[in-house]
Amino acid sequence: MVFSAAQLMRRRGVAATGMRDVVAHARAPRGSLQHYFPGGKEQLVNEAVRWGGNYAARRVARFLAALPEPTPSGLYAQMVRQWTDELQATPDATTGCPVAAAVVDCVETTESTRTAAAEAFACWTRPVARALTDMGVPSARAESLATLMISAAEGALLIARAERDARALTAVARELGPLLDAAVTRRP
């Protein structure tokens, strides 16, 4: 059900994601929602946000393992390609990021969701920054470059969803690649 909630939030935002839709999407028995989520929608949304952060973080390790020679631009191209592939596969259902949805809809009203979103971004930033450091980027810059990579991908995804076109995502990966590789100051 956490997975289903995240998938619906990615497409419609948090406000339009009803508890009944989540149960239907997950093909779960009706009563299971109250059983597993006594905190109601707030708890379910927060767990979906955490799921999103953990999922993105785990993907970083998979991308790195798949690169024959890891470079910052190679890692970033993989991170962005995850979204361009998805956009191209489902042009009518442009799915976004569940954490971004939580920020837009809940930051002002629901403090627990705000902190869950901040933790999800941090959970994703950490392995990216660590990967940069491992590739030879000075640790003083690794975190801010990781923040830039994630920021640019999140913003380009907003533009790409509005345009129903991956153009913004590919532009961001292409323009940032050389900057990221130039930040490597020592052989790992």
Add this chain to the structure above:
Amino acid sequence: MVFSAAQLMRRRGVAATGMRDVVAHARAPRGSLQHYFPGGKEQLVNEAVRWGGNYAARRVARFLAALPEPTPSGLYAQMVRQWTDELQATPDATTGCPVAAAVVDCVETTESTRTAAAEAFACWTRPVARALTDMGVPSARAESLATLMISAAEGALLIARAERDARALTAVARELGPLLDAAVTRRP
């Protein structure tokens, strides 16, 4: 009322922005909504999205006029500072971007809002790309760099709102500045 709708969308998203809240925020008479917005909430949201794009575009000219010596990094610092200033002025009410809110909440369900959002991003990107070209950036790169600038700012604003801290915004402006200035290949 368009301004009020945009302000509420920035804080709570589109779904939680009720028509009555907009009328109350604008201190407008109740009947005026049906009079000016016969297309209902969809029309009002789309006009708020357009307002957001036009506002951001107009600010670009103002930022340029205020810079003693226009540079890409100087322009970007001003664009980002608009949001860091706002975050620091109102730490409890972290306002976002009305166009981002429309994308998250409406892209899948409301086609007219999706195209309004795409046009708003384009409306903002054009003057940024033109400014880069005027500063000596080759026209082949100006548009994709403008897309990167706006993407990174939008994504960093999501992180900053979640963290209630301008850190991501300042990191993005600091890291992108040298890349942008290095794209200048001729004296304007």
